[in-house]
Amino acid sequence: MNPPRLLPQRITLRARLTLLYGGLFLVAGMVLLGTTYALFNQQLTRSAPKILTLEKSDPSATAGSAAPRRQMLFLSKNGESLTGADAENWMREQQTTLHDAATTSLLTLGGIALVVVGGAAAGFGWLVAGRVLAPLHRVTDTARRIAAAPAAGRGLHERIALRGPDDEVKDLADTFDVMVERLDGSFDGQRRFVANASHELRTPLTLGRALVELAMHRKSASEDVKQLGESLLEINFRHERLITGLLLLAGSENEITERLLVDMADVVGHVVAQTTPEAERAGVVVHERAAEAPTAGDALLLERLVHNLVENGIRHNLGEGGRVCVTSRTREDGRVEVEVGNTGPVVPPYEIPALFEPFRRLGADRLVTAKGAGLGLSIVRSVAQAHGGEVAARPREGGGLTVTVILPACPVQVG
Incomplete structure (x- = not known):
């Protein structure tokens, strides 16, 4: 025995449209987020703070050999003064920390926003797809009811009668209505023909049987006439059974x-x-x-x-x-x-x-x-x-x- 299927056998058109809308939105959002990150990283690198230096002379140097000495000054957060390599390292650390924080904030918040907006877009796409496909559901439901009728031709009186914008879906519904109307007329005509033909054929058969019986029961009727009459009555009886069967077959197609x-x-x-x-x-x-x-x-x-x-x-x-x-x-x-x-x-x-x-x-x-x-x-x-x-x-x-x-x-x- 085959194991039960855990997944649905098919994915509906509405679900496929929803996945398509949501997937396209997520891809577009990821491209937008990646482009924003690249531009943000480039701008952050270009506008990074520069280390400023201050030139001042050494007072202990002689007048003839006095030369300026570069000295980096920086005030830290706690008011301490850093100079030289310490100031440069501190600046690099601050720049790295700022870059990591900005990148993390951009990716995290942007990703959360993308997921939220993507989910909203998928839900909106689900609603829109359901509204667009609602006329198709009416066509399917009507066709299913007609197909589930217990006898051929029964249920063909139903029509979709779709009202709405003149688009491809309405063309499909109108074409379906025309097809069902023609089928309904064909089945009705067939049933009427069988019933009318059966009734019309019963009259001459009944008349023929009466004439044969009248001829057979005459006193002057010979044995040959009686034997011929029995054969004719047997043939007439078969034809009457055939007509009765046609009437019953036509009548049983109607709903009880x-x-x-x-x-x-x-x-x-x-x-x-x-x-x-x-x-x-x-x-x-x-x-x-x-x-x-x-x-x-x-x-x-x-x-x-x-x-x-x-x-x-x-x-x-x-x-x-x-x-x-x-x-x-x-x-x-x-x-x-x-x-x-x-x-x-x-x-x-x-x-x-x-x-x-x-x-x-x-x-x-x-x-x-x-x-x-x-x-x-x-x-x-x-x-x-x-x-x-x-x-x-x-x-x-x-x-x-x-x-x-x-x-x-x-x-x-x-x-």
């Missing part, structure tokens, strides 16, 4: 506004009872292990979710001797889990993601057949996401598939 308490154990028991006749005709045994699993949502959609999973497990099975196992339980984290596993042909792992796409099936079966229209797992995923849940599938050892749906825990109050 009214949530009621639903025990998935009851749903599993009801669905198993409904699908038992089909399982017996296919020679498949359905095992049920339903434990209490309360969640909140739309009972009809959740029933359709479980029904599609069990139905897929029965239809995509081995036939005689096949098995389907349906379980429901409440996990340790409080969330609800529904799992449906079935025997069947071997499912390659790379084929599993495509099974959740509409009209996608395993293998070469790409047409609407008795096994379905290829919308079962698509509807399962859409219903799970509409309820804030998730769905995953994995191949079983020896063949078949196991699909796991995880739904949120039931809150204290629902409705």
Whole structure:
């Protein structure tokens, strides 16, 4: 196991700008302080005190040989009079002391002032960078909320609507709003098209079924007509199921506004009872292990979710001797889990993601057949996401598939 990271994985743009501002200010301050020190040292050396000498004659010398004698006089701090080399040494010591004190004072006080002003500049840069980057944070937050929507196309109604100076950041926000608006219109148009097309196609299918049944039930109808009518009714029934699946898929993309308490154990028991006749005709045994699993949502959609999973497990099975196992339980984290596993042909792992796409099936079966229209797992995923849940599938050892749906825990109050 990798050790935990003690440092952040990345440095934010605001922090980088603050470090840049502060670093440039400190470099400029150090250059200024060094230049001031050099000029100060040069000026101090140039204006150092000079040792003055006083010429006076020696009274003990004769008139013919009298010569002036240089004598250095200096009054010390305590009033003592120094002459000669002592005065010169004392002056040099005072000059060195003054130079060291001035240099130390300049560097120490200048360094402290530089650190204080540099910290103030970094803090000011942090505030300025935060104010400048605030519009970018709005763009990021809006994009994150849209991306976190439980279903595709949901949340696209949000807009940034940034107000401020007409600069590059506002151009970015406006461009993002235009992009989201076009995506929102595209998703809305797609949903309306599916819903309208499904409703429009239901009418001729219903009319065709009525006409076929009327022709089949005539007293003068021959056996050939009755057999042809049964085939047409079977085809019509498949098409009706396809239309119903499209309507359900389009409807499950909408947000679940009214949530009621639903025990998935009851749903599993009801669905198993409904699908038992089909399982017996296919020679498949359905095992049920339903434990209490309360969640909140739309009972009809959740029933359709479980029904599609069990139905897929029965239809995509081995036939005689096949098995389907349906379980429901409440996990340790409080969330609800529904799992449906079935025997069947071997499912390659790379084929599993495509099974959740509409009209996608395993293998070469790409047409609407008795096994379905290829919308079962698509509807399962859409219903799970509409309820804030998730769905995953994995191949079983020896063949078949196991699909796991995880739904949120039931809150204290629902409705």
